[in-house]
Amino acid sequence: xxxxxxxxxxxxxxxxxxxxxxxxxxxxxxxxxxxxxxxxxxxxxxxxxxxxxxxxxxxxxxxxxxxxxxxxxxxxxxxxxxxxxxxxxxxxxxxxxxxxxxxxxxxxxxxxxxxxxxxxxxxxxxxxxxxxxxxxxxxxxxxxxxxxxxxxxxxxxxxxxxxxxxxxxxxxxxxxxxxxxxxxxxxxxxxxxxxxxxxxxxxxxxxxxxxxxxxxxxxxxxxxxxxxxxxxxxxxxxxxxxxxxxxxxxxxxxxxxxxxxxxxxxxxxxxxxxxxxxxxxxxxxxxxxxxxxxxxxxxxxxxxxxxxxxxxxxxxxxxxxxxxxxxxxxxxxxxxxxxxxxxxxxxxxxxxxxxx
Amino acid sequence: xxxxxxxxxxxxxxxxxxxxxxxxxxxxxxxxxxxxxxxxxxxxxxxxxxxxxxxxxxxxxxxxxxxxxxxxxxxxxxxxxxxxxxxxxxxxxxxxxxxxxxxxxxxxxxxxxxxxxxxxxxxxxxxxxxxxxxxxxxxxxxxxxxxxxxxxxxxxxxxxxxxxxxxxxxxxxxxxxxxxxxxxxxxxxxxxxxxxxxxxxxxxxxxxxxxxxxxxxxxxxxxxxxxxxxxxxxxxxxxxxxxxxxxxxxxxxxxxxxxxxxxxxxxxxxxxxxxxxxxxxxxxxxxxxxxxxxxxxxxxxxxxxxxxxxxxxxxxxxxxxxxxxxxxxxxxxxxxxxxxxxxxxxxxxxxxxxxx
Numbered sequence: 001x002x003x004x005x006x007x008x009x010x011x012x013x014x015x016x017x018x019x020x021x022x023x024x025x026x027x028x029x030x031x032x033x034x035x036x037x038x039x040x041x042x043x044x045x046x047x048x049x050x051x052x053x054x055x056x057x058x059x060x061x062x063x064x065x066x067x068x069x070x071x072x073x074x075x076x077x078x079x080x081x082x083x084x085x086x087x088x089x090x091x092x093x094x095x096x097x098x099x100x101x102x103x104x105x106x107x108x109x110x111x112x113x114x115x116x117x118x119x120x121x122x123x124x125x126x127x128x129x130x131x132x133x134x135x136x137x138x139x140x141x142x143x144x145x146x147x148x149x150x151x152x153x154x155x156x157x158x159x160x161x162x163x164x165x166x167x168x169x170x171x172x173x174x175x176x177x178x179x180x181x182x183x184x185x186x187x188x189x190x191x192x193x194x195x196x197x198x199x200x201x202x203x204x205x206x207x208x209x210x211x212x213x214x215x216x217x218x219x220x221x222x223x224x225x226x227x228x229x230x231x232x233x234x235x236x237x238x239x240x241x242x243x244x245x246x247x248x249x250x251x252x253x254x255x256x257x258x259x260x261x262x263x264x265x266x267x268x269x270x271x272x273x274x275x276x277x278x279x280x281x282x283x284x285x286x287x288x289x290x291x292x293x294x295x296x297x298x299x300x301x302x303x304x305x306x307x308x309x310x311x312x313x314x315x316x317x318x319x320x321x322x323x324x325x326x327x328x329x330x331x332x333x334x335x336x337x338x339x340x341x342x343x344x345x346x347x348x349x350x351x352x353x354x355x356x
Numbered sequence: 357x358x359x360x361x362x363x364x365x366x367x368x369x370x371x372x373x374x375x376x377x378x379x380x381x382x383x384x385x386x387x388x389x390x391x392x393x394x395x396x397x398x399x400x401x402x403x404x405x406x407x408x409x410x411x412x413x414x415x416x417x418x419x420x421x422x423x424x425x426x427x428x429x430x431x432x433x434x435x436x437x438x439x440x441x442x443x444x445x446x447x448x449x450x451x452x453x454x455x456x457x458x459x460x461x462x463x464x465x466x467x468x469x470x471x472x473x474x475x476x477x478x479x480x481x482x483x484x485x486x487x488x489x490x491x492x493x494x495x496x497x498x499x500x501x502x503x504x505x506x507x508x509x510x511x512x513x514x515x516x517x518x519x520x521x522x523x524x525x526x527x528x529x530x531x532x533x534x535x536x537x538x539x540x541x542x543x544x545x546x547x548x549x550x551x552x553x554x555x556x557x558x559x560x561x562x563x564x565x566x567x568x569x570x571x572x573x574x575x576x577x578x579x580x581x582x583x584x585x586x587x588x589x590x591x592x593x594x595x596x597x598x599x600x601x602x603x604x605x606x607x608x609x610x611x612x613x614x615x616x617x618x619x620x621x622x623x624x625x626x627x628x629x630x631x632x633x634x635x636x637x638x639x640x641x642x643x644x645x646x647x648x649x650x651x652x653x654x655x656x657x658x659x660x661x662x663x664x665x666x667x668x669x670x671x672x673x674x675x676x677x678x679x680x681x682x683x684x685x686x687x688x689x690x691x692x693x694x695x696x697x698x699x700x701x702x703x704x705x706x707x708x709x710x711x712x
Binding site: 115116145147148149150208209210211212213214216217218242243244245246247248249250252253256257277280282285293296297300301 | 471472501503504505506564565566567568569570572573574598599600601602603604605606608609612613633636638641649652653656657
């Protein structure tokens with residue numbers, strides 16, 4: 001493995017910046033890193049929720065104080081500040097630069113996944129050089145410039161891609177839950193991160209939405225090859241949705257670059273419009289239409305099937321969630337489950353039945 | 357128009373570097389610039405064809421000597437060296453650097469469209485600075501980082517996208533021939549360049565295959581907006597094909613970013629496999645399947661129709677070409693013509709019938 005994108009990073013103690021949005025969609029990076037990450041999170045910075053604890057959102061197994069200032073966070077001895085939000089377009093809110101500067105001056109590394117690279121800010125780069133701390137921009141693409149070659153999967157490997165009815169709907173989470181269940185069943189399972197949060201969680205990968213468009217499929221092909229070297233069941237994190245007006249091309253690059261043996265379609269019941277496109281009334285399609293759309297576009301390069309449906313039912317009472325899951329199974333003829341709420345075993349069983 | 361991508365460049369006198377491949381597919385940039393460009397081409401550098409004339413490939417209206425060396429080309433007083441090939445992956449063959457250096461030392465600007473930017477080569481950049489010449493890398497993306505907004509087309513505008521059965525099959529040429537015919541019919545017609553050759557020809561545009569993948573659709577949306585400001589009939593140059601294993605994601609970014617009112621499907625009869633994918637036997641699909649595929653993926657964001665088929669029949673005798681066109685019309689139920697050979701009037705009539 002010659003590219004640093006596949007070198008797993010060392011573990012850190014994070015303070016996570018999630019100002020104004022902890023527990024909400026813009027801070028999904030913060031939630032993902034706490035729930036699934038390899039690193040320790042010692043504090044969350046969000047002055048609007050200061051004094052509370054991340055356990056309110058993530059359950060009693062979590063104990064992470066939410067604090068109002070960097071000074072308070074430093075009392076918990078972080079060694080890095082993680083930028084835990086993903087604003088539309090990926091840009092750094094100008095007023096956060098002050099906090100990042102202070103963190104560098106306190107000796108912290110900076111870990112970010114924005115489109116606008118922290119390391120390209122001359123002031124911040126100079127401050128880090130002077131203080132001897134590191135700035136890690138997970139979205140910075142690898143140097144390789146290779147188009148897809150049409151690589152075939154190795155024998156006995158199973159490549160599964162999570163796909164969605166929208167962006168920001170849980171495709172990364174479902175891939176991680178599937179890996180968890182597969183490992184529990186004794187399978188050699190691997191998660192392939194394709195976005196900055198997944199990279200922060202697993203310590204390697206590539207943010208495909210930042211790649212030069214000509215090389216998306218070639219880079220995904222190579223990521224899957226790396227995944228196959230690490231294990232037998234390769235769960236690739238999906239991005240966007242095939243009908244999203246802004247992000248569908250990234251989605252297709254994953255479908256055609258990964259050539260998955262099977263796909264799992266991720267949806268959130270009750271979401272009616274594409275994220276950020278409510279005003280434009282960009283409507284989320286019926287799941288059975290989406291199953292057909294994904295299978296049709298996959299077949300343009302390599303046939304694949306949607307083997308199961310994963311729903312995020314967090315907003316529903318348990319009884320309602322079971323009813324919605326049953327309705328979804330009736331509508332699509334596929335196994336449907338909420339892997340965060342009920343575990344990913346039934347989804348994994350459906351995949352094994354489809355692929356073994 | 358605040359971005360230089362939409363500022364039309366000044367005209368130049370080109371020597372075109374097409375070493376070893378003039379008249380063949382790798383030098384399609386050279387052919388395109390000679391056939392359709394605004395600039396004057398004074399010489400072609402290709403030592404393997406030295407002493408011949410570009411008229412052998414481009415007809416008697418063209419009179420451009422093919423020479424063996426830069427020294428000979430300089431006798432024709434070029435003011436710029438244009439890199440007229442597009443190697444796979446876009447990289448600069450190392451042995452060409454010597455020629456480029458000599459051209460800079462002779463006071464020529466360098467105009468290129470490779471993925472590897474000439475201006476990023478420290479030696480070449482230093483040489484150009486010292487000599488006071490300009491290096492123009494058409495593939496360098498604009499600074500803007502904006503995702504698609506779902507912009508609607510202005511009233512009374514007609515946006516047409518050329519799509520293909522493969523890459524390198526004539527989508528740019530068909531868009532240019534459609535513009536030519538539309539202008540001849542008195543329509544306010546515009547060509548929107550989305551690749552480096554189109555940019556060299558028309559003096560503006562963006563090479564979308566070089567964009568950050570997250571911004572492909574947003575940038576295409578903006579290019580179409582610029583096109584609509586310049587005219588009423590907007591012919592957008594397509595890229596790749598929706599079933600190409602390496603480039604389909606760029607294609608989908610154009611389909612969903614441009615939201616064309618109609619599409620023209622471009623094909624070359626007799627081509628059986630995707631360009632560069634012959635060994636992998638990546639087969640070109642039947643045209644009627646491709647019509648359906650393009651209409652289906654377009655409809656995921658904005659409905660569109662394939663209104664006509666454009667064939668490149670250059671390899672066929674005239675009688676055979678007419679027979680193939682008739683067969684294509686019978687197979688697809690659409691108007692089919694070769695706009696280079698017979699003019700684009702029938703294709704344009706089909707578009708007008710579909711859109712007016």
